[in-house]
Amino acid sequence: MNELVKQQWLIPFLPLVAAAVQSLLPRKARKLSAGICLTAMGASCVLALRAFVGTLGHHEAERAVWNFVWFDYGTTRLQLGFILDPMTAAMALMVTFVGFWIFVNATGYMSDDENFTRFFCFLSLFAAAMLGLVVANNLLMLFMCWELVGLCSYLLIGFWYFKPSAATAMKKAFITTRIGDVGFFLGILMLSWQAGTLNLYDGGNGALEQAGKLAGLHGWFGWSMATTIAVLLFIGAMGKSAQFPLHVWLPDAMEGPTPVSALIHAATMVAAGVFMVGRMFALFTAGGSAEHPTFAMDMVLWVGCFTALFSATIAVGQFDIKRALAYSTCSQLGFMMMALGAGGLVPGQFHLLTHAFFKALLFLGSGCVIIGTHHEQDMRKMGGLRKYMPITFWCYLIGMLALAGVPPFAGFFSKDEVLLVTFQRSKVAWGLATFAAFLTAFYMTRQMFMVFAGKWRGGHHEPHEVRWNMWLPIAVLSVFAIGLGFFGGKYEHYLGVHEEELHGKSLVMGLSVAVGAAGILLGWLMYGRKTMAHAEEPDPLEVKLGALFTCLNRKWYVDEFYDATIIRATMLLGEFWRVFDNRVIDGILHGIAWTAWGVSQVVRWVGDEFVINGGFDAGCEGVRLTGREFAKLQTGRIQGYLRILCLGAVILLVIWYLK
């Protein structure tokens, strides 16, 4: 393991090299570009697998780190480092493996796009940044990669930048996550200040290893220092993992190409917030206990719980296939956060892994649907696809069952553990989450029936099955969506966390299965018994719920609320500053600029016009006329030069003596 950790840097490095090479490729080199991208990702996947195997033999929570000095100045020493522990290895393996298959799918999804090479260049860069984030043993490096994945997300959401909605969505995503990043950055600064290092583990001196000490110091609002820092870090995680109230960017991010939604906005980047909270778990828990959790833990629990329920309700009212999935992602990220907040590191991280597989599967499946139906995203204009796209249908069905939490699919096991650990901490949170699970099963059933059942409502173009490079990835991911759940117990053991026996196991599991079944049943009752006949037909739920459904469909008007408050206030403030800028600042700046311009003109006049142009350029003109004049001017100019040289020396000598 100590040897393996020294090679961790290769895992992000290979995609980085691929991105660099791809950036130089001409537009026509499509196959080469995709080939480089896939080769690098495949090789990283092999490396990640090797690292994973290397961690398997160890039963205790063992980690190896490798820190090195980036640069050193005086007493300031900036270090970077890599880490290899079970959580890292599992995450890296997931990212490379899922990423690889998403890349394969993207070769099909993007096959008609003229900027194919640019797309794969961004994807490679994203993979490099994401893997860098995973293997970093240093908060500074983690933060750099964190910002880089944000940048890639921005670039890829706006990949079709000529669409106004995409251009707006990319800005929204960037700015919203940036709000969270301010908190994150403050947290990093405070940690650096308090712990004196940003290395997470460093043989006892790392920031996380000092969590106990930090818990003893006073921070803000009567919290301990550890809690203060943890809260600030969590604000960053809220932005990245789209937790309420910073969740608004994620659904809009679906403007990007679907493989991007699958990779960045379902499986990996949005999970980075959850991963980071897991990574910094020692800070979150420091100073608290199971009976008296820290404020940071409570915050994680309740923000997660609320997001899980809130987003699930919105998902119920969506018609766009990808937006429904996006809200479902928000909701599932809420589940993960909730588990972490309840103290369940293992369930949170395990749900992250299983979710990555089945949510990537669902997104890729929706991509297949979109391609198969000639770029249709409105579920009302679909229907009957089971007949036209059988492979996609079966894979999607597996993904849907996994997400709905039907045993024995992967989602059942991980969600069950999440609910179980929440049950220990708070019955209220558990109740809300169970209701969210019911909604999950319901909206997925609704989606299945709307898309795949009934008859085709989309007009003349008949849908068709997609090519192999698009369905093969979802078929592979389906296998994991079925089988991964059985490794839950093993995963706990693998992470080396020994959690005490939890009570209420059968109750939680029974209820979880029951609400899943109830959701599916209700979905069938409303959407399955009688499928939609026309695209214009109102949604059965709309008929039942009326205004409430509109409310859900408009996402509880959060965007409108932000528009009316924060955005308007910002605009007004911006207007004020614009006027201030024009009147006051510009006046000052212009003054400075004119002074600088004047100085440069004087310098030019003295240095260039007088000495050089006066001598040299005019001299050159003269040269063309007569050689004699050339000689004359030449002598004069050189004298001028040398005069200044001697004058300079004398002035310096005078200064020397004066002092």
Next chain:
Amino acid sequence: MSGAYAQIFRALSSEISLAVVAMGVLTLDLVVGRKRDLGARRQLVGAVTLIGLALAAVPLVWQVGLTNVPLMGETLAVNPLTVIFKFVLIVLTALTVLISVDHDIGTHVGEYFAMLLFGAIGMLLLVGSEELLTIFVALELTSISLFVLTAFHKNSLRSQEAALKYFLFGAISSAFLLFGLSYIYGLTGATHLRDIGTALAGKGTNPLLAVGLLCVLVGLGFKVAMVPFHLWAPDAYEGAPTPVTAFIATGSKVASFFVLVKVLMIGFAGAAGSAYWGAFSSGWAMVLGITAAASMLLGNCAAIVQTNVKRLLAYSSIAHAGYILIGLVAATSTGATAVLFYVIVYALTNLGAFGVVAALSARAGGGDLEHFNGMAKRAPFLSLLMLVFILSLAGVPPLGGFFGKFYLFAAAVERDAQNFGLLWLVVLGILMSAVSLYYYLILLKHFYVMPAKDETRIATPGHVNMALAICAVGVIILGVFPEPIVALLKTLVIGL
């Protein structure tokens, strides 16, 4: 006796092999070159020159293990620092050769490459010598080769003009230098830097020393192009064939700054004085503080109004001499480390920038800013490299130029940190860096934003692209991961 010769051979093996190759290159061009066309001649002679440079780098490998071997009565020294800088200089010369092969240098191909090699020999000697007369001879060898090289565009009046100016300016500066050296010898009775250091230790300032030292600073100030001894630079840079400009701006600067550091830190450590704000005291640090400020001000302001790219880069290099001098003004080992690190970064960056100009200006019809309009479309690869070089010059992270400046400024802040004595220089440096962004970005605007009149692609030869890409990679690596080389330089500087 034979032992002494063996010693000389050991210390000078690189220089000796370069001299042999230079002669060989002359003969080769004379015997087989004349029958071929110019392009083929340049390639043939250039290739032999490159092989010669590679051979000259080999002895450096033997010298790696040696620490501070004084040779010939301490006239020449071999230590890890000289090995590093000789290697850097050989690399810079090789890169210059690579960009020269593609450049029209007239019919005297053999002479051109031989002069390059002679110049390189002078620079290697400068790095190795620790005695004033040897330094003077090496300086002259470098300068005279560069004068000749500057005049190599035989049909261009500008080139002749520039060479003559450069020569006359250089001659006067040499006179100053020699005059100063004679005073110093008279004062201390020594010409070896370490002996001078011992002789001056503990003595107060002396009027004779002031004159001598100032004259030495004039001589070396000419080489590094600091204000007010910079006047030759814009003309010589503009008039010389561009690869030669690159060589003057990089190889010569690296060697000159190295020798400046060595002379001042070893020979005149006691006569530093100070340039603390409000507490000036006479000495070379004070003089350099003033010239640094003047160089930054004049270089940056004058660069703004330039329309010729080479002239613009010339003023920018005057400004950079100002930044580098800040490190010397600090007069600490940290400062010296920063100076040495910066000159390496600076040399790679400027060689690359001048190399791009050399490769493109001949094909774009001229060297004015307008000629580079829309280059990003016409020559995307070289434009990308130019972006890297210019951003590094402007000091944008994570490129080498940023960390170079960071170390320089930090060294100055660290010195007399309680009273912020040198903060004024740092503040000025940062302000002037902001000014420099203006003209650097204008340059890039011509490359990337302004539309070209003629959109035909410009194809550049592979070896030029390779040479420039090496520079760019070097600049990026030194920026992303400066620590190993800085740490190495630091330990070596302390042992100097």
